[in-house]
Amino acid sequence: MIFYTSDWHIDHQNILKLCDRPFADMDEMRETIISNYCARVTHKDDVFFLGDLFFKSSASDGSAVKVMKALPGHKHLIIGNHDKAMVKNKQLMSLFETADEYKKINDDGRTVIAFHYPILEWDGYFHGTYHVYGHIHNNTGNELYSVLGQLKNAFNVGVDVNGFCPVTLSELIARSE
Secondary structure, rough: EEEEEEEEOOOOOOHHHOOOOOOOOHHHHHHHHHHHHHHHHOOOOEEEOOOOOOOHHHHOOOHHHHHHHHHEEEEEEOOOOOHHHHHHHHHHHHOOOOOOOEEEEEEEEEEEEEEEEOOOOOHHHHHHHHHEEEEOOOOOOHHHHHHOOOOOOOOOOOOHOOOOOEEHHHHHHHHHO
């Protein structure tokens, strides 16, 4: 099975306020996201992380490595705007099977374009391909949020709008119908 997730922002204290996350502190947020992940993902699954997993400090110290080592699945990174420190950490990056800025994925015969940022038209847009993205969290005040909601095959895979869990393409499609 293939899962998608984005914008964990582990150890980013301000994210609690900025996205109105329902956690008392960073520890509760980290534990919830990791627990939800482990409840869904097995060692056989592929998981595409669409960026912004860790905040600067945890990406450069050993805490991010510890988190990623504990997570099951074949991990793939789509690089986000907050991943600069992460991509410099060779030990951390070695835990991902692939790392790309933009990726075309075959998900059970369906073509998926994965990019950290939402885009309005993507490769195969007029031929039924899908686009998964993160970056905009649950920011309904963003003018693009409503536009993206009108696109048939574009899905926000950020944890803020997916119950702090990784999701499958089939779940995203079913939710939009």
